[in-house]
Amino acid sequence: xxxxxxxxxxxxxxxxxxxxxxxxxxxxxxxxxxxxxxxxxxxxxxxxxxxxxxxxxxxxxxxxxxxxxxxxxxxxxxxxxxxxxxxxxxxxxxxxxxxxxxxxxxxxxxxxxxxxxxxxxxxxxxxxxxxxxxxxxxxxxxxxxxxxxxxxxxxxxxxxxxxxxxxxxxxxxxxxxxxxxxxxxxxxxxxxxxxxxxxxxxxxxxxxxxxxxxxxxxxxxxxxxxxxxxxxxxxxxxxxxxxxxxxxxxxxxxxxxxxxxxxxxxxxxxxxxxxxxxxxxxxxxxxxxxxxxxxxxxxxxxxxxxxxxxxxxxxxxxxxxxxxxxxxxxxxxxxxxxxxxxxxxxxxxxxxxxxxxxxxxxxxxxxxxxxxxxxxxxxxxxxxxx
Ligand SMILES: [Zn+2]
Numbered sequence: 017x018x019x020x021x022x023x024x025x026x027x028x029x030x031x032x033x034x035x036x037x038x039x040x041x042x043x044x045x046x047x048x049x050x051x052x053x054x055x056x057x058x059x060x061x062x063x064x065x066x067x068x069x070x071x072x073x074x075x076x077x078x079x080x081x082x083x084x085x086x087x088x089x090x091x092x093x094x095x096x097x098x099x100x101x102x103x104x105x106x107x108x109x110x111x112x113x114x115x116x117x118x119x120x121x122x123x124x125x126x127x128x129x130x131x132x133x134x135x136x137x138x139x140x141x142x143x144x145x146x147x148x149x150x151x152x153x154x155x156x157x158x159x160x161x162x163x164x165x166x167x168x169x170x171x172x173x174x175x176x177x178x179x180x181x182x183x184x185x186x187x188x189x190x191x192x193x194x195x196x197x198x199x200x201x202x203x204x205x206x207x208x209x210x211x212x213x214x215x216x217x218x219x220x221x222x223x224x225x226x227x228x229x230x231x232x233x234x235x236x237x238x239x240x241x242x243x244x245x246x247x248x249x250x251x252x253x254x255x256x257x258x259x260x261x262x263x264x265x266x267x268x269x270x271x272x273x274x275x276x277x278x279x280x281x282x283x284x285x286x287x288x289x290x291x292x293x294x295x296x297x298x299x300x301x302x303x304x305x306x307x308x309x310x311x312x313x314x315x316x317x318x319x320x321x322x323x324x325x326x327x328x329x330x331x332x333x334x335x336x337x338x339x340x341x342x343x344x345x346x347x348x349x350x351x352x353x354x355x356x357x358x359x360x361x362x363x364x365x366x367x368x369x370x371x372x373x374x375x376x377x378x379x380x381x382x383x384x385x386x387x388x389x390x391x392x393x394x395x396x397x398x399x400x401x402x
């Protein structure tokens with residue numbers, strides 16, 4: 017009789033079966049308890065903030081952030097690749113064993129392992145940040161009063177932001193198309209992203225916290241097809257930025273993804289906090305990125321409600337119409353190129369993101385990104401005469 021190796025004995029013995037069973041039970045228990053906490057905090061922002069977001073979240077995410085800070089690449093994406101590789105290898109072994117007419121017991125263990133992994137990942141969502149969707153929002157912590165506004169105030173906001181973006185754009189380098197460019201390595205630009213938070217935290221203390229600079233996404237190409245500029249995958253608390261986007265979009269996206277590290281889960285507040293962090297950065301590209309993105313959001317809102325007012329803004333002397341519109345065109349061209357290559361992928365991605373946000377208490381789904389304009393009006397209210 018052929019003697020089995022120690023590893024084979026372990027893999028096919030009762031001890032491995034017991035360990036797998038314990039992991040399965042623990043993963044299920046963790047998922048069930050964290051889901052119960054998620055549901056219990058729904059509609060209880062005070063509780064979600066005071067118990068989870070302010071106390072538990074910063075502590076339990078610290079080890080992941082620490083590991084993320086040690087390497088220049090995305091730890092989450094690496095783990096995803098390793099998990100996929102392990103699954104394919106295990107599946108291949110099962111198929112070979114079945115083909116050799118050995119007992120197909122490996123399939124059952126593989127299924128159990130996949131189930132355990134899925135429950136661990138699902139549990140991570142609730143443990144490492146899902147509850148933040150139920151916490152008190154930035155506007156309530158900061159005391160900003162968001163009210164219904166008129167198109168005249170919105171038009172004034174556009175003029176204000178367009179003027180600021182023009183001033184910030186002045187010192188930047190442009191390419192032969194007249195589009196802002198920057199030759200620094202992206203990693204260098206990413207590392208600057210936490211800086212503006214320190215200045216912003218002087219005005220809003222809730223923005224004070226440990227931040228780990230984002231990583232360039234290994235899956236940037238895929239993210240571009242999905243029309244995603246950045247991601248903070250709650251199952252691994254690490255900020256990741258699409259490296260295929262226009263260089264003047266990168267700083268605002270980086271700062272947006274850092275806002276999620278502080279426990280601000282809503283997209284409009286992350287957009288606004290990212291804006292504040294970008295314009296408070298000492299790096300000119302960051303300042304432009306903040307004002308430019310704020311201007312883009314405000315202008316697209318104005319276009320929706322007052323086309324004549326939108327055209328009038330572009331005629332303002334204080335706004336570098338040619339330069340800023342060249343940047344907008346170049347940025348749109350990048351996204352459009354991917355959208356045209358695979359329109360179904362971007363539509364599915366948009367629908368998935370919309371459903372994801374709606375299932376997490378964000379009633380208007382992906383449209384919530386545009387609510388940053390309400391926060392901008394609330395912030396600049398006095399200056400705009402609102
Ligand atoms: Zn976000």
